[in-house]
Amino acid sequence: MYRTHNCGELNIKDVGKEVILSGWIQKIRNLGSLFFIDIRDYFGITQLIISKKSVKKNFFLGKEYLIQVKGKVVERLSKNYNISTGEIEISIDHIELLNSSLSLPFTIENKTDGNEEIRMIYRYLDIRRNPIKNNLIARHNLSLEIRNFLSKNGFLEVETPVLINSTPEGARSFVVPSRTHINKFYALAQSPQLFKQLLMIGGIDKYFQIVKCFRDEDSRSDRQIEFTQIDCEMSFVKVHDVLVFFEHFIKHIFKKIKNIQLDSFPCISYFDAIKKYGTDSPDIRFNMSFVELNDLVQKKDINFLKKQELVIGIKVERFQDNNNNNEINSFLKKIEKKNFFWIKYLYDKTLLYSKQKFLNDKIIKIFIKHFEAIPGELLFFSYGKKRDTRKELGKIRSKIADFLNLKNYKIFKPLWITDLPLLEWEEKSKKYKSVHHPFTSPKEEDIYLLEINPKKIRSKSYDLIINGIEIGSGSIRIHNKKIQNLIFKHLGLSQKEIESKFGFFIKAFEYGIPPHGGIAFGLDRLINLLEGNDNIKNFIAFPKNNYGKDIMINAPSFLEKEKLKELHFR
Template identity: 40%
Template sequence: MTYNSQAKSLKGEVIKMLEHLGEFERTSYCGEVSASDIGKKVKLAGWVDTTRDHGGVVFTDLRDRTGKIQIVFSPEISEELVEKAKKLKDEYVVAIEGEVRRRPSGTENPKLKTGEVEVYAEKLKILNKSLPLPFPVDDDVKVGEDIRLKYRFLDLRRKKMMDNIIFRHKLYQITRNVFNEEGFIEIETPFLTKSTPEGARDFLVPSRIYPGKFYALPQSPQLFKQILMVAGFDRYYQIARCFRDEDLRADRQPEFTQVDFEMSFVREKDVMNIAEKVLRRLYKELLGIEIGEIPVMSYDEAMSRFGTDRPDTRFGLELKEITDIAEKCSFKVFRMVTENGGIVKAINFKGGATLSRKEIDDLTKFVGIYGAKGLAWIKVTDKGLQSPIVKFFTEGEINEILKRLEAEVGDILFFVADKPDVVNAALSNLRLKLGKMADLIDDSKINVLWIVDFPMFEWNEDENRWEALHHPFTSPKEEDVEKLLEDPGKVRARAYDMVLNGVEVGGGSIRIYREDIQEKVFKVIGLSDEEAKERFGFLLEALKYGAPPHGGMAFGLDRLCAIMRGEESIRDVIAFPKTQRGQCLLTGAPDTVRPEQLEELHIEITKEEEE
């Protein structure tokens, strides 16, 4: 008999064996059977994890979302049942009924929650079969992500993935508990709304009823939660779905979830206190970790010491500025940069003097990714300084640099000279790379801090205009309001970001609640009265009717969940994520639609003529 005919014969035999659930009623979950159930009859249902035939006695591990338990099919109970059990394959769906017994001494399995006991089967129903798996449902097996996402229904059966999703569920419940205890009201905001592009691109939804008009999926509930404050719901929260059509990476998805909340009659510390309560409860109840006092750092200090507004403070390698020394030296590269308004910063990589020239060249290429035109270096050795740039500095200048960077024998100093944003981007990322290379980052640490006093605006060189650093509804510091139209670059925002181990997990601000200040901010960012009314008319109208002072914040729930689970990608804590190219490999989305659907929406697909 050929392999195909054998397979068909087996398939036909299995189909004949398939049964209905009938009057069966599950009494327990697999992972919840314990020694306290010994002697009891239980009814279990789930998936066959493995089956082993030990000379007439068949052992099957039965699995559901709570865990596994060993099922014993013994000829002492039923020869017919043993023969039926021999036909079980991985991932068959079965229901069993049997007696819970203590495992014989020496056969206990401490790796299983149910390792003290086993169930001697008296009845077996094969409810459904399974094709051979494209990959084992096993955490130890390495599988390409594309395959995992295509067969997500199998990937989610893996213990690690199931634990991630259940962890996320618990995170939701604890979050809701905190807000409910603090007197917040959970309110849903619309998915179909008006396009108010500010930052990322909107996802647009064409209207069938209004030809040529579109809804937009919300990038955040920002405008609606402010409207709720005007309406008098002084404490709102929502676990909100948000949508942004932007370039993707490990910590981004086109659709994502945030914990969103807003409060009236508050200052910064009030909002920050609520956010801290949420974070502390999550870490304590889910991981048993106590979060202590959370330090506050200004934006300027963060940029000066770490080159980024989301610093990882679990290790050193802080940046030091040497512009004042560089502007006096004879090294042409440094001098030209400082004369053109640029800066020079450096990192002391302690013990790094052993780096080879190839390793240094690789690091030079790395900082080039962030716009740096080069990476100067000085090795401090017991034979003196080694560097192609030392000759351009006087002995006094070199001594100043060594002192400022606290250099010792065995260190290597790295320098970048350029515009401030390039220098900070290059060295902040180099710092992280060196920290990983030297194993300086303690993954067991939980370092949380607040970053405050952000600039209100940043200059967009491409468009030659100011734009809001966060969003245009962020309030300026009260003492800086007068500078709005006179000197926008010196206006500080009433904004605050929560940073966890170098990742921004949440951010928010006190909002503008006065129409006159909102109009000034729109002027600074170049919005005419007509454009402001077109984009944000309903919010501006609401501000005229007794808007209270208010502020709020949002946590990136996917990102926070991934950090707490120790996952590098948020895709591993989302049940049905998209790929980095925005595709759903499970369903095949995005996909084409029927011509008649496009016609109903008054949309015509145009294609460029082939050459």
């Protein structure tokens, strides 16, 4: 046998046992007549002690060589309480080389000297490091807990097709040419959306799937071109039912995985989120919500600002407490923008402010009084067109939080964003597109707006935001054929296109479709958030880089001419 025990299980109770271990060499220390070797496997590290006399001449060992050893467990004189095997070591009487190793491209240590690119080229070596290995274990534990929880609550796990027909879901699809159907293509599923709705029509009451999805879009630290969703759907539910159940689900996950008890999730509309925070994914670990100032500038007759469509501001409390003036000034210089100004109220009660032509002491004192600012606080303002003004101040709010270290990764503040717009106008194509997807139900009271002002229609949708990150997104689905066709037509689809792309789906509406709704959570983002990390690649065994490339296997790559010919490409 290769081993009687693994490298993480032996302890002081095992002293005197004869054992066999196999693993990689983590460290070698040459003390003249003795070698000390740390041997590592998936389970941990064990120290070995070997007499030089027992090793054959010209027998060479190096880091990451794979060895098998036989020996006796003895008590360690110099104990290491940082590891589970730190009270013992193995006195070796036989050592065998199972496999040698080339010189390493980076150190296999918790803190490695390898940059991301080199670690992705040699990802199999990176996985040997504890941080990546433990991340994969954490991901496994999360997936297991999700499966257990949803299964116990009546959800049935069902696999849906990956090779499907191309449908308009927002992002670009990857396409796969068919060998047997000349000039025809499959698309890789962006989500199981239509299939999970068909499962509801098929009478499945509650469905879930931990599923791979594919979107041909730019990768980044929180997005990959292939990613994993926790996909869920439920029959006979309204918005409230979905929010209540999945709040319970997320609370259970945080309690079970991290022993964190979350507070109740606040719920605000999309329009209020934009109005208060300038974004549809606000971080509410800190306050700093926007204050609208149009009435004030009109009342106080501040000429330049009176002409602006929107004037808003935020107050940052105790800004000077932990920051010296040089740091603050450097920060203010970095965020200086057009249509933006700041006021600094110093502890000595003097006032400093941006060099804007329209600003003077009188105007500054109006704002200080309105915000009830006290010495040590800072005010930030943005003005101009409504959308741009809110967006800019939202970015500044986030930068302030970074500067003040307000984004504590150990604190979690979830909230639901509801009533997102159903449609948005796409200037390039000169037509409407779905904000979520074409199967999202509009709010009944807004349906009349389809003929008047489609941009104003609210949907029965909801996003779960935790610490400014979108973790989940879902909606109640359309279960009325007439409304579904109406939405398709507002998206610019002809009757022929509807029939071609969605004929099978519309036909299913004729057979008693139940009211239903669901949600999908990003598994990669969720585990990344739970573990306080800032890059989802660290929780994916073999991720793509930010250009959508697997630099270990060199994918994507060119196809040989013969293969292209087989697929009818010339």
